[in-house]
Amino acid sequence: MGKNEKIIVGISIGDYNGIGSEVILKTFQDSRMLEFCTPVVFASVKLMSFFKKEYDMEINFHGIDKIEDVIHKKINVLNVWKEPIEVNFGKEEAKAGEFAITSLKASVEALKNDKIDVLVTAPINKSNVQSKSFSFPGHTDYLAKELGGNSLMFMISEELKIGLLTDHVAVKDVPGTITRELIEKKINTINKTLIEDFGIIKPKIAVLGINPHTGDNGVIGDEDDTVLRPTIENIRNNGKIVLGPYAADSFFGSGNYKSFDAVVASYHDQGLIPFKTLAFGQGVNYTAGLSKIRTSPDHGTAYEIAGKNQANESSFKEAVFAAIQIYKNREEYQLYAQNPLKVTAKKEYSKKNF
Known part of the structure; x- marks a missing residue:
């Protein structure tokens, strides 16, 4: 140019x-x-x-x-x-x-x-x-x-940025698709894009749970406890500011998302329904990574x-x-x-x- x-x-x-x-x-x-x-x-x-x-x-x-x-x-x-x-x-x-x-x-x-x-x-x-x-x-x-x-569907607006662990995956296949390796790869991509593409020096990232109420201590599924939590802890131990998992049902209504630079949703509708509700018409789909x-x-x-x-x-x-x-x-x-x-x-x- x-x-x-x-x-x-x-x-x-x-x-x-x-x-x-x-x-x-x-x-x-x-x-x-x-x-x-x-x-x-x-x-x-x-x-x-x-x-x-x-x-x-x-x-x-x-x-x-x-x-x-x-x-x-x-x-x-x-x-x-x-x-x-x-x-x-x-x-x-x-x-x-x-x-x-x-x-x-x-x-x-x-x-x-x-x-x-x-x-x-x-x-x-x-x-x-x-x-x-x-x-x-x-x-x-x-x-x-x-x-x-490492491509990532990243929905962005002025007030809200949401990345997806899984995008066009059938809901029944989501738990089996989310592995420790996938979580680390997606969160690393989000962290990198926030720094390089959005100028945020120390990104703060929230992760939403896979199951309702993040599994309720295994009562509604154990993926949050056996896969998501330990992976988030490992990423955090490596110096990134990553918190969660948070129960998705109250996360957006409470305004909790405003405390973070980006939110990681486990599957398509968990992320895109709140994004399109809060930012429709002003939002952008960015292929990060x-x-x-x-x-x-x-x-x-x-x-x-x-x-x-x-x-x-x-x-x-x-x-x-x-x-x-x-x-x-x-x-x-x-x-x-x-x-x-x-x-x-x-x-x-x-x-x-x-």
């Missing part, structure tokens, strides 16, 4: 029958966004022009066929296909899933090769994207394979309102801002790691959180 150039934000189009196109256009219809970044939408000019007309928006695109032709202060649309597409808002179609993955693969390839700086993904439908060439539960698993590292930065909004395709010009772009816009800030925080952390004297002590290299 040149000295006077903006961070290049790659954007995968997601399911074009959903609201992804609408929140992308609404986000960048505000020309001030181009002061923060240079967007590149991986789709086709024809498709984006259709959406522009459909939503009656005053917005201009710069169509390109090669990523090297990106122009800063423009909304770039990289043609990753040129064939015409029939959009059927609100419909789950195999073709829409196919093109969503075409966009995703092209954008991830650009990310791997440093042609874009960060990636923001519009929502896909986990059902219609399945094929012989793509058999992943969602973005996170695919990105982990392509980019390497990877060498590259990917964010997405905290909602899905929303077929029920697709094409009706009713979608709220707030979460997508927050995902763009989060990706930009995390990129800057990582740069500053690397500068600090190389030469602490170059970063003033009063910043503790960066105190700006989301």
